[in-house]
Amino acid sequence: MTARRRSPGLLLPLLLVAVTATACGGDGADRTTATGPGGGLDRVTLTLNWYPYGEHAPFYYGKQRKIFEKHGIDLTIRAGQGSQKTVQATGAGQSDFGWADTPALLSGADSGVRARSLGVFLQTTPSSVQFFASKNITSPADLKGRTIAGTAGDALARTFPVFLRKNNLSESDVTVQNTDPAGKIAAVISGRVDGLLGYASDQGPTMQHKAGKKVGHLRFSEHGLNFYSNGLIAGERYLSGHREVARRMAAAVSESFAEAGKAPGPAVAAMKGASEQLPPEEVLAEQFRTTLTLLHTPSTRGKAPGVNTEADWQRTIDVLAEAGLVGEPRPVAEYWDSATAPKG
Structure with a gap:
């Protein structure tokens, strides 16, 4: 979400994000850990759209409940500096995955950023x-x-x-x-x-x-106005070499959202200690409660979190083009990797 800010003094330098991400996710690095049932886990980094707040509870709950491990993922969550920077860092390979606003993803594509959505989770705009x-x-x-x-x-x-x-x-x-x-x-x-x-x-x-x-x-x-908001993204370079990891990551995020929705209190509690800038628990709870109202459109109601439709994507592209956020609209497939996205 590109509009979220707290204080300029709290911003982490993007260079720091890049250096740290490269240490964990760069080409040639050891991408597995020895922990987990049945063998190694794939180590991946996820950069959020901003400092942790209620919307992010499913990621922390998924880690706590070992949902990511179940899907073979050893997940490291990092704070972001706004969706635009998350899109740029993910497209450049400085983070394996990102959590970012769809308008920022589409606008980034206009600027040459090579990243695609693996599924929008906030399908009703907040x-x-x-x-x-x-x-x-x-x-x-x-x-x-x-x-x-x-x-x-x-x-x-x-x-x-x-x-x-x-x-x-x-x-x-x-x-x-x-x-x-x-x-x-x-x-x-x-x-x-x-x-x-x-x-x-x-x-x-x-x-x-x-x-x-x-x-x-x-x-x-x-x-009268709806369009896609936040979702899971990956750089095209990462996808070209780690498509199976990306598919499992998307499935793990979907399951984490589904399970957190059944247990909102424990999901919010799982965020304890996530950041020095973490909002009070009652604010986190309200933020997550509202997030749960944003997960579907009429065409995806009853489906797993993160399941998208081409028609909803096209409506989003049309709205953002009307708003001037997309200068040269492209086919849906150039923004959304449906083959890797959550199913069900």
């Missing part, structure tokens, strides 16, 4: 306008004349005009105040803006916890 309930915003029409904090150039800011058009509003009806991602919550709490562009599974629970006030949302998906 993109939303977020505000304190006391603002009495109950429909998109109530945004007219309001000032909203957004970050120029990110996927939220680029798709917001499409959301407005879908709801018979023009861009001039709403003032979008360009705000650093780390400052958006503070801008709402201080009253400088009426709301922010963010993700229902991220900023909302944090803002509610910090201010002690109920937060409301206008979700894009509930008002």
Whole structure:
């Protein structure tokens, strides 16, 4: 998710990510460990879209419950610095796998980044306008004349005009105040803006916890605009030499999401100690609860997490092209490796 930020001082230098990832995942390195039932496990790295928060609970739960080991994977999870950098690092082979926003993946492809999706898990976008309930915003029409904090150039800011058009509003009806991602919550709490562009599974629970006030949302998906969000990606170079590992990784992530959904409390508890920047447990719980509402579209309901359809992919490409995030739309197969993706 490209819009998530906390504090510039907390950013890990991308060079550090690259050096560490190369040490574990570079060509020629020993890619197996001797642990696990029945023989060695394939060592892989996964770079998240940001510092760990509630959405990531299934990865930690899957490690704790040895789901990844069951699929022959010895998983190392790393914090990221935003989806765009995760896409770039994964495409460059600095991380075996990435967890990143689909708009960043498609935009990266336009820039020559060679990475593909192994399955989008957040198939309903968490993109939303977020505000304190006391603002009495109950429909998109109530945004007219309001000032909203957004970050120029990110996927939220680029798709917001499409959301407005879908709801018979023009861009001039709403003032979008360009705000650093780390400052958006503070801008709402201080009253400088009426709301922010963010993700229902991220900023909302944090803002509610910090201010002690109920937060409301206008979700894009509930008002005529949906597109794929976060999912598992791999670089094309890695896929060319490790397709079977990638298939098992996708299956392990799918099973981890399914099992975490059955035990949300233990899944969130499995994140303890994951990061010094980890949100409070009640915020993590709310973030993960919201994440569980985003896993399917009508065409995948009842299927395993991470199972995608070509039609949903095409709708996403069309929306992102309309928003200007994709300059040269390509066939679905150039973005999504359906042969490696979760099944069922």
